[in-house]
Amino acid sequence: MPRIRVPQSFSAGLFLTYCCPSACRHCLYACSPAWPADWPGLEELEACLAALSRRLRPHPWGPRTVGFNYGLHFTGGEPFLNFELLLDGVRLASEYRLPSLFVETNCFWCRDDDLTRDRLLALKGAGLHGLLVSVNPFTVERIPFERLERAIRLGQQVFGRNLLIYQVEFYHLFRQQGLQGTLPLEDFLTLFGPRAFAGTTELLLAGRAAYRLQHLFPVHPAERFLAQPCPTPLLRNWHNHVDNYGNLLPGFCGGLSLGHWRDLDRLETEGLELQEYPILKYLISGDMAGLLDLARAHGYRTRPAGYISKCHLCLDLRKCLADQGDFRELRPREFYKHLEND
Ligand code: SF4
Numbered sequence: 256m257p258r259i260r261v262p263q264s265f266s267a268g269l270f271l272t273y274c275c276p277s278a279c280r281h282c283l284y285a286c287s288p289a290w291p292a293d294w295p296g297l298e299e300l301e302a303c304l305a306a307l308s309r310r311l312r313p314h315p316w317g318p319r320t321v322g323f324n325y326g327l328h329f330t331g332g333e334p335f336l337n338f339e340l341l342l343d344g345v346r347l348a349s350e351y352r353l354p355s356l357f358v359e360t361n362c363f364w365c366r367d368d369d370l371t372r373d374r375l376l377a378l379k380g381a382g383l384h385g386l387l388v389s390v391n392p393f394t395v396e397r398i399p400f401e402r403l404e405r406a407i408r409l410g411q412q413v414f415g416r417n418l419l420i421y422q423v424e425f426y427h428l429f430r431q432q433g434l435q436g437t438l439p440l441e442d443f444l445t446l447f448g449p450r451a452f453a454g455t456t457e458l459l460l461a462g463r464a465a466y467r468l469q470h471l472f473p474v475h476p477a478e479r480f481l482a483q484p485c486p487t488p489l490l491r492n493w494h495n496h497v498d499n500y501g502n503l504l505p506g507f508c509g510g511l512s513l514g515h516w517r518d519l520d521r522l523e524t525e526g527l528e529l530q531e532y533p534i535l536k537y538l539i540s541g542d543m544a545g546l547l548d549l550a551r552a553h554g555y556r557t558r559p560a561g562y563i564s565k566c567h568l569c570l571d572l573r574k575c576l577a578d579q580g581d582f583r584e585l586r587p588r589e590f591y592k593h594l595e596n597d
């Protein structure tokens with residue numbers, strides 16, 4: 256497998272930062288207030304949007320309709336930490352006719368109706384098509400539920416059916432409970448038990464969840480995961496991310512980079528020279544045992560406590576390798592510092 260082409264993606268999330276006022280225990284990208292903001296410059300942002308505009312496809316109902324896996328969304332980290340940049344980004348994305356354009360937020364900023372409505376109207380005026388509000392037991396640990404409700408109520412007024420809630424099951428659960436203010440995860444678990452993560456709700460045991468939620472899930476030895484496929488394909492043509500450092504992040508795999516977005520044309524046509532990216536080579540070929548051997552050669556010892564998922568094992572191996580070596584595919588390096596302690 257000397258070279259592998261990166262599939263052209265028809266939907267993408269664009270990080271404006273990894274910085275976030277929350278530090279959710281399940282965050283796939285280990286975001287937190289401890290990250291430097293490192294906002295992209297406008298020229299960089301415009302060039303990136305121009306490159307994405309040649310690739311992204313609209314929702315089947317048209318370019319002004321939003322959906323989780325169509326077109327472009329601004330995300331992070333928390334994009335509303337720099338509202339002026341977000342507004343400029345939306346204007347530029349609109350000029351480049353990026354389809355199905357929405358912003359994802361944890362609503363920390365929705366402190367009153369006037370401010371919330373003004374910002375949503377300004378974004379709509381700049382060309383934004385919709386808003387995604389994150390609702391789950393981890394964001395409400397730090398963000399008062401009233402702010403989420405406010406964003407949803409006013410977001411529906413401004414964007415109509417283009418107001419998305421992820422995850423709507425938790426929104427209804429919290430409303431039924433009459434939740435006010437924040438709710439520590441321990442209290443949530445006392446009320447609902449770990450069953451609340453079963454059924455239709457989605458919780459990927461990857462990113463920070465692998466470390467901060469491991470006490471909630473059964474653990475297994477590394478061997479159990481060596482032959483398991485990835486929970487979602489590593490190389491796919493939908494819902495990938497580009498971060499504020501230019502990294503092309505496959506799927507939901509935080510801390511793993513397929514290269515820089517400026518190289519997209521080459522990566523999609525000529526492909527990646529896998530010999531230069533040993534970690535990607537093992538992961539793309541499904542050779543987890545090979546990755547384990549590589550990590551062992553760099554001093555890795557398997558965890559006596561075991562692992563809750565294949566992504567947990569994968570992350571733990573990559574964390575060791577990021578610490579001990581200089582692998583270009585382990586970007587941003589900062590990610591590995593923010594997994595456990597923030
Ligand atoms: S999951 Fe969202 S709200 Fe929570 S830390 Fe990550 S980016 Fe911030």
Ligand code: SF4
Pocket residue numbers: 461485486487488489507508509538565566569570
């Ligand atoms: S095992 Fe690793 S490469 Fe596969 S989906 Fe999980 S984090 Fe990504």
